[in-house]
Amino acid sequence: MALTVTHPRLARETLDIYFLEVRARLLEIAATLDRIDRSARPEEVVADPRLAFVREALAVLQSAGPERARRIEELYSLK
Amino acid sequence: MFFIDPHIHMVSRTTADYELLALSGVVAVSEPAFWAGFDRSPAGFVDYFRQLTEFEPARAAQFGIDHYCWICLNPKEAEDLGKAREVLAEISRFLDQPNVLGIGEIGLNKNTANEAKVFQQHVQMAIDAAHRQAAGASPAMPHALILIHTPHLQDKLKGTRLILEMLKDFGPAIDPGRVLIDHVEEHTIKLVKDAGYWAGMTIYPISKATPQRAVDMMEMYGPERLCVNAAADWGVSDPLNTHRTMHEARRRGHPLPVLLDVFYNNPARFFGQNPRFKPKPMQVAML
Structure with missing residues (x-):
């Protein structure tokens, strides 16, 4: 099933x-x-990349879907 | 409801945790070899492998739990190639122990060249092990089961891609149906499942996945070839997180046969490819 x-x-x-x-x-x-x-x-810490990540992640939350969780994971990934 | 925890580090847990797992319906655990929190000497690995194959099964048996394990040099200690060579030389004799399911958890930690080299050596060892166990077998003999750790946090996506590329380089010698790639999250689960591998989701309080996100991934990517584990160890972790994930799926309305499939039958199917694993898939019968 x-x-x-x-x-x-x-x-x-x-x-x-x-x-x-x-x-x-x-x-x-x-x-x-x-x-x-x-x-x-x-x-x-104003220029700390972790805070920049938080701001970018919050922007993802404000955007339309889908897969916001995947997009935030990718934001935090080394290329 | 019965459970199999497909990835849990019981050497780090108390005997009370075994009792808790038994009371919570766990009938079997699978324990991959991992990092001890500090780097060990090659002799320390031999002691650890003995603990996994001798003492831990006896401790689990006191609570009616079948204990299975995996043997390897974990990726976090793979940077020292000299030590890796010594440890790998010891692995073969442990692969024949009655509770050993295969090679794992191998993989990558910081995605370095040395880690990749040791990963490839382990994969080759899994291929060679099957041929050794069935002396004279044809090259089509399936390789030993493989359980793979993917890196943490920002290294996970790149590391998962590297692991998939390295496995692909082995060509038909590797059967994706005999490889479980663990610690997948939203950005890696599709890569793993699309390539035909089994995927494991680890439920941790902070890192990796939460019960809610794990059930989201089950809904989005399907329950086939998907396992859920607590991976409880010496860090901040919880051996009942597998159960919390089942509870989350249940409160969303997923029916009992589905829960049984994900939390019991899937690990039984994957591990059952090794005849040493005793629990068999089961089904719910309404009387």
């Missing part, structure tokens, strides 16, 4: 189930960026 290829629930059900998890993770990212800003000598 094959697993269904598509997610077996309606989009609204999926949103209902995962919305609070998504909200919590977005707040965690926001709070972490705030924490970095409040840390000593924040100017030392």
Whole structure:
């Protein structure tokens, strides 16, 4: 018996189930960026490529689908 | 619900974890040889291989769990070619042990030339092992099963591509159906499955995949030739992450026969290509 290829629930059900998890993770990212800003000598990480990656990944989240997760993985991959 | 954990490093876990796994329905574990957290001497590897083939199966048996393992020099210690040569010379005699399924987890760590060289030597050893076990067998004799580690984080995509290219260079001597490529994520799973290999997803609290993303990948790329593992070791990890992934699939509404297929039958099918592996695929019968 094959697993269904598509997610077996309606989009609204999926949103209902995962919305609070998504909200919590977005707040965690926001709070972490705030924490970095409040840390000593924040100017030392302004040009850090990891923060550039975070900004690019957030842009992927704002873009239309599909496969946002794959695109973020590729952003973080050495060429 | 029965489980087989296809990739877990039990030498790093407590006896209480064995009990936890047994209580949670795990009937068999497969333990690839890996890095100990520090680089070992060749003699240290021999001791480790004895632990995997002698002591660990006895510890698992106390809880009714079948313990299987894989033998190799892990890629993180493959940079020293002299040491690699010494360790590889010891591997053959362990491949004949009754709980050894094949060669693994070989692969790449930082994608260096030396790692690639040792990876190719291991693959050749898997090909030669089958011929040695069946002396006089034809060249069509299948090679020993191979379990492959793909690199971490930003090295994973490049490393996976390199591994696939190297395997392809062996031509018909390598049967993709007898190779499991582990730690796939969203950007590598399609490469692996499209090439005909088995794919493993590792569920870690921070790196690799989460239960939710793993079930997403099952839905997007299909459950065929796909395994899920906890890969629990001495780092931040959880031996019940395979179960958490099953739970995520269940709460999405995937039916029991599908769950049994992914979390029990698929590893039984892949490992069962070696007759030493005892658990057989099963099906759900509604009475």
